[in-house]
Amino acid sequence: MPFIQNTDAERREMLAAIGVKSIDDLFADVPANLRINMADASRLKLPKGQGELEVTRHIEGLLAKTKNAGDYAFFRGGGIYNHFVSTVVDHIALFDSSFITAYTPYQPECSQGTLTFIFEFQSSICALTGLEVANASMYDGASALAEAMMMGKHVAEDKWRKEERNTFVLAGAHNPEYEQVVRTYADVAGLKVVNVPAGADGRIDQDALKKALTRKVFAVAAQSPNYLGVIEDLDAVNAARKESEALFVHCTTEPMSLALLQTPGEAGADIAVGEGQPLGNHQFLGGPAFGYFAARKEHLRKMPGRIVSxxxxxxxxxxxxxxxxxxxxxxxxxxxxxxxxxxQSLCALRALIHLAAWGKNGFVELAEHTVAKTQYAIKKLGAVDGVKLVYPNSPVFNEFVIQAAPGLEKKLLKKKILGGLPLDKYGKGRKGQYLVAITEVTTKAQIDAYAAALAEALKGKAVASAK
Amino acid sequence: MTTTTIANPADALLFETSVEGRRCLRLPELDVPKVDLKQALKGAKLRQKPANLPEVGELDLVRHFKNLAQKNFSVDRNFYPLGSCTMKYNPKINVTLLAQPGFTRAHPHLPLADLQGHIELMVNLEGYLREVSGLPAVTLQPAAGAQGEMTGLMVIKAYFEEKGEGKTRTEIVIPDSAHGTNPATAALAGFKTVTLKGKPDGSVDLDLLKSLVGPQTAGMMITNPSTLGLLEPNMVEIAKILHGVGAQLYMDGANMNAIQGIVRPGDYGVDVMHYNLHKTYSVPHGAGGPGAGPIAVAAHLEPYLPVPRPVRNEDGTFSLDYKRKKSIGKVRSFFGNYGALVMAYIYMTQLGREGVRRNAENAVLNANYLRVKLRNEFKVFTDRVCAHEVVFTDAIQAKNDIHALDVAKRLIDYNIHPMTIYFPQANVTNGEGAMMVEPTETESKQTLDFFIEVMKKIAQETRENPALLKEAPHNMPVVRLDEVRASTQPQLYCPMCMS
Known part of the structure; x- marks a missing residue:
């Protein structure tokens, strides 16, 4: 039997020691009519077990029906990014079983390995966010944002005992996956979620934000860079929330941006959350990775999740x-x-190894390369006949939106290019818009090929106008 | 030389060994023009100084973590009978197959045509979990057991809201022996918790249950086998009581390892249950996570499951269904912890029908073997046939002022990871310190006999030399930490990281 070591003889010996006749006697508390009779093939319809060789073939067969980011000149992000992951990360976190086959460090004497790396991980998140306390990680960026909302509500209940603060504001363009998760959590908790739209420049509409920030609001969240790739004016968000005293939650899906950009701490944020995948975690269709969660010291006792000291x-x-x-x-x-x-300890460990392997200067260089490549891509794609930059005057980090024509995907795929993510489902008036993502993995040759393929695909088509 | 006082740099924190200018990874030469940051970022505010991340070389980085690895107990090195956590062996093939680019570089925004094999895997895994649960629909999205619980309660809530009973069905009944996530989840989902005091053996008091439920009840969360490691004998009656007042029965599947392939929760009348794939289906525990917490539901709850739903089409292709009006939405981004799902799938594919059943049988056999072999030395809280784990208490040892904690720490000296202690909580165990032992099916009789011998020795030491236990562990880098200080004077980061 797979993975079971005891022989039939040993099992008999053990049954005798227990004082029962058969294994069935150990399940006497299950009503006999409900107990699965293995001779009855109509129940528990699972296939026959496979050995290592067969299951390897089976998985390879499934993977033959897939393609991955490595098969393309790849320009998609939108929350998960096609980064390079150092072999060092996999050797320590995946193939050395000392961490992966341990569990929660309930007994600190025999878990100092785990406890130490979590402490180092928390320190790295503090360094990135400029906030004083970080937890040991959450499931993902989206649920971390939802947990930030729940924590904001708990802070509010203590702070404004006499006020009914029930509203959470999502300011500007948030990743739709995040918004959906936040709304699911808010629904059952009886909280109201209010969106403040992005303005014509892709940034938070400041007038609308000021109007939305009433004394009903317990917290406001801004994603920066936002879903449209645009870097938000965090000082403006911080100023806008002053009067209502609402908590300020900073969120990002690309924490590499924190290597260069104003930190949530500097911007006056109370809580900073985001997706940890870009820090040394594989893509895996979006998980597992982790959500990071940091806050000002004064909020420590309301923070969710595990903390190591x-x-x-x-x-x-x-x-x-x-x-x-x-x-x-x-x-x-x-x-x-x-x-x-x-x-998500193991994913947090991966982030720590990743950050240390790049190091203080390397992590900055990584971000600088991304900015340079993004700027090059903006220049190249923006120069294609039939392509327009949607937010040409707004600052971006690693992603930007172009306006071209709808339905370009197939034409590009023929040239092994997976172009930017179509935004037509994201909102009205976004037909023909694409969110283009760049990482350190993207090469100049790939960008050139993307621009050339776009030019060919758009030949003779009029520029669709951005609405 | 017995002790040394010279500090080994491998024992220091990464931040402490950092040397300005030291590097591990290098980028390729920039193949596009360099840019001026301020200009390129159009005046967006930059951080005042770089994040003070450690600067280390590859060898020292690897040595740091290999050194930490030695300070950890793990399933691959140690018997790890941590009750309620199901620390079974994690086959190597799980990670080997997962490490392929087809998985590691699978981006969630790839075109549907490129995801066919992945969606097929999800559909197959849902099918396996449906069969084991005896329930007709499964979602793989929840990232952990606790998130599965939340998803399950959200689904129940949505169901009652549609029936127009959302406002009235506000209570969830939870036994006092339940894991803490159950009441925390109920509160998070906006329900009021009604605590059900268990019978002395941890089973449900049916009369008491009847007196607590009514039109205000949305459901009950029950763990079966219970956290006392015992199969609930009255599951069918419990389901009838709940359904009789129009409420739903939620089963916490944390202990599914004991009943998989033996009985299907759906056949008991369970409406919703969650799996912990990191327990039952061998996703490595990862020093605390990631895991995965899929839920299985009865037909009437299927419309409310999170989106997207992976679908097998009639023509044999696969797609993702987002158009589901009654869905609660999403609890996690994209598809959940897909990498963890892949490992569970590989494992279940290897187990097959016979293997699933055999796992439960052997898990229960191993636990009962420990129960009978140790019951003279340690009090078994409820000494009858147990499920996959057995709860001892420190009642006998307490006479020598030795408690569960001391036994746990002494086990470390024998290179055994301690069992779970003080859970179930003292209010359930009459103030006795619980020691919950879960050997799992993957341990051999030799290992169990070794553990039995060690425990008997510890019982003897308790009588003859209790100081030995009070001072344990003796061979670890640190001993008996000041955990109060960790909470009253928390130091949560290395000061250098903020400089």
Whole structure:
């Protein structure tokens, strides 16, 4: 039997020690009429088990019916990015079983490896965000934003006991996956989610934001760079929320941008969340990776998720341990700020290795290369007849929106180019718009090929106008 | 030389060994024109100084983590009977197959034609989980068991809202022995928790349950087998009581390892359940995650499942269905923890029909073997046939002032990862310190016999030399941490990271 080591003889010996005749006797609490009779093939209709060779063939067969980012000149992002992942990351986090086959560090003496790397991970997130406290990670960027909303509500309940603050504002263009998750959480929690649209420049419409920030609002979230690739004016968001005193949540799907851009801490944010995939995690159709979650120190006791602290052992030696568990579900039960039980440790470990492997200067260079390649792509694609930049005067980091013609995907695919993500489903008036993503993996030759293929595909077509 | 006082740099934090200018990875030469940042970013504000990340070379980076690896117990090196966590062996093929570019570079925004094999895998895995649950629909989206619980309650809520009972059905009944996520989830989903005191053996008191439910009840969350490691004998009656007042029965599938292939929760009358694929189906626990928490639901709840739904079309192609008006929406971005789903799928494909059943049988056999072999030395909380885990308490050892914590720490000296302690909580175990042992089916009789011998030795040490336990562990880099200080004077980052 696969993965079971005991022989039939050993099983008989064990049954005798227990004092029962058969394995069936161990399941006497299951009503006999409900117990699955293995001779009855109509129940538990699972295929016959396969050995390692067969399952390898089967998986290879499934993968033959797929293509991946490596098969194309690849220009898609929209929340998950086609980055280079160093072999060092996989060797430590995937193939060395010391971390991957351990569990939550409940017993710190035999879990210092895990506790230490989580502490180092938290430190890295603090360094990136400029905020003083970070947790050990959440499921993904989207649920981290939803948890930030829930935490904001808990902070508000303490801070404004007499006010009914029930509204969460999503300012500007948020990733639609994030918005959907936030709305799902808000629905059951009885919270209201209000969108403030992006203006003609792709940035938050500041007038609309000021109007939306009433004293009903407990927190406002801004994604930057936003879903349209545009870097938001965070100082303006911070100023706008001052009067209502709403908490300020910073969110990003590309934390590499934090290598260069004003940090959430500098911008006055209370909470910073985002997707961790771009930090050393594989794409895997969007998961597993992790959501990072950081906040100002004053909010520490409302923060969801696991937290590791430095402490000492009984001999005074430095050691690391889980801390502040009284916030969490296993102690507070229905009074907990969140139901989250685990974190995404292994994905956080990957981020830590990634950040350390690039290092202080390398991480900045990585972001600088991305900016240079993005600027080159903007220039090249923008110069194609029939292509217009949708937000030509707004700052962007790694993504930007072009206006071309609808239905270009197939023509580009023939040249092994997967062009930008069509935005027609994102909103009205976006027909023919594409969100183009660049990473350090993108080459000049690929950008040139994309521009040439676009030019060919658009030959003779009039420029569709952006609405 | 027995001890050394010279600090090994491999023991320091990465931030502490950082040296200005040291590098590990290098970028290729920039193949496009260099840009002026301020100009390129059109005046967007830049951070004042670079994030102070560690600067290390590849060898020291690798050595740092290999050194940390040695400070961790893990399933591959240690017997790890951590109750309620199902720390079974994780076959190597899981990660080997997952590490292929077809998975690692699978971007969620690839065209549908490029995702066919992935969607097929999801559809197949949903099928496996449907069969094991006996319920007709599954979603793979929840990222963890706790998120599965939340998704399940959201689905129940949406169902009642459509029936016009959303405002009135506000309560969820939860046994006092439940895992903390159950009441926390109920609260998060906007329900009021009604605590059901369990019978002394942890089973449900049917009369008490009847007295607590009514038109205000949305459902009950039950863990079966219970957190005391016992199969609930009255599942069918419980389902009838709930359905009798129009409420739903949610089963926490944390302990599915004991009943997979033995009985299908759907046949009990369960309406919703979640799986923990990292427990039952061998997704590595990853030092705390990632896992995956799919849910299975009865037909009347299927319309409310999250989007997208992977679909097998009549022509044999696969697609993603987003057009589902009654769906609760999304609980996680894209498709959930797909990489974890792939590993569970590989594992279940290897198990097959016989293997699924055999896992449960052997998990339960192993746990009962430990129960009978150790019951003279350690009190079994409810000494009857158990499921996949057995709950001992420290009642006998307490006479020598030795408690569950001390037993746990002493196990570390024998290179065994401690069992789960103090869960179920003291209010359930009459104040005795619980020691929950879950061996899993993948352990051999030799390992179980080794554990039995060690535990008997510890029982003897408790009587003869309790100080040995109080001072344990003896061979680890750190001993008996000041965990109070970690919470009262938290130091949550390395000061250098903020400089």
């Amino acid at each position: 430095e402490t000492v052992d009984k001999n005074g030696k430095r050691a690391f341990a889980l801390a502040l568990a009284t916030r969490e579900q296993h102690i507070r039960r229905e009074k907990a700020t969140s139901n989250i039980c685990t974190n």
